[in-house]
Amino acid sequence: MINLSYATFQTEFNALVADEWSCLFDLNHEKLNLKNRNTATKKFQTIIESVFILSNSKGFQAMTMRDLSQQSGVSMGGLYKYFSNKTQIAAMIHGALVHMAEICLNNTETRDQDPIFELNELLARHIYLSERLKKWFYFVFMESKCLDKQLKEKIMASEQYMEATLLNRINAANDQGLSQCSNPDFVAAMLKVMLQEWYLKPWKYQQKNISADQYVANLLFSAYQLLGVKS
Amino acid sequence: MINLSYATFQTEFNALVADEWSCLFDLNHEKLNLKNRNTATKKFQTIIESVFILSNSKGFQAMTMRDLSQQSGVSMGGLYKYFSNKTQIAAMIHGALVHMAEICLNNTETRDQDPIFELNELLARHIYLSERLKKWFYFVFMESKCLDKQLKEKIMASEQYMEATLLNRINAANDQGLSQCSNPDFVAAMLKVMLQEWYLKPWKYQQKNISADQYVANLLFSAYQLLGVKS
């Protein structure tokens, strides 16, 4: 039915955005006057991974710069070569994630096909993206409060766009007689929540040894039931 | 099918725990040496409601005691009559919510009935409880990081108990031939997420003018589909 697995998605991802750390470099090196791409990319990785560890355990606001310095092994002064202040760390992470998500999710050359197929594709692609960038998605969900209004609105808008797209596909399927869904708005909202579950409770599925591919299979099966897809 | 509405739940709630502020008083007045129940209950309300407002907009960690003093209209020194330190505010809120949830959700005298009916009852009851204590549930979900391990484990345990109960009812329905659900674990997890959606994105349903009762109706309908309940 759908020929996309996490493995194939990953090669696609690598081709489109290379990796998250160089993306971070590309978006910020100018303002920060960072010259050497190679060393800066590595430093971004160690710093941001430390941010994820600390904000995961105590929250971004509770993380101090001393914590971050110790966890990353980079000195106080050294850190400030990679961001201009603490709140900008969160802004950089959010900005880079929005950038990467736009690249990966708008990459659906498959337009005007079977709406059910497109829905499957969208759901699968989102799970795979949030699997690849699990820490990033979790951070953005939990710490979106410490953003300025502009970025916050950009996040909200991209979320609503996602839900609207889901709803659009459901309605199209209904119109074409492929499904009979009596509450499309509710189902679209539920599908979105089922996508979020994957990155909000990663420990749960690690514990049960459930892979992204298995989760997608279950998700698509449930989507068929909620949509009332005719077999 | 199920004779429980938000209105009837509320009278039941009022009978069981009176209201959240006096619950807060009952659980904490001894350690804090609060004598006058009436004034203390009112103060708890103004203080904790202010905590919810501030932590909603900037997060609990970012909220300062000066913020809280200004928002609530209670002086710096006055605040400390109602908790011994900042982290204890979060602990008190969590403790009271767990207490209230235990009272309300274990109040299912209807045991060993039709498992489908019991599932309906549990789902509906949880939505109604989280509707009544929306702010509380949201706070606990977002700010559980600033708790000591003991309380955090208590929260985790009660969450897992909820999911286990859902799973249990699904399996029972399958065994009795009332449903045919091929992935009970996944469906239990999804139902739990659908419960969380109600208090994590309250603005969404306020905007669309969807009441708790309407949400429950949609939720139960979807549950039937996911379970494959035979009509």
Next chain:
DNA sequence: CAAAAACGAATGAATGTTCGCTTTTTTTGT
């Protein structure tokens, strides 16, 4: 008039950020 509740300036600890300095890397001139 006691006892309880409320006040808010004062205190000390902790936090984000800076800056003069050292080390490492890159570029340049021969």
Next chain:
DNA sequence: ACAAAAAAAGCGAACATTCATTCGTTTTTG
């Protein structure tokens, strides 16, 4: 090919600010 010089990256103690918390006093309540 190599050293000298310039540029970039890294360091951490010092600074000003902000925060949670306290305590002597005043106000309110029963």
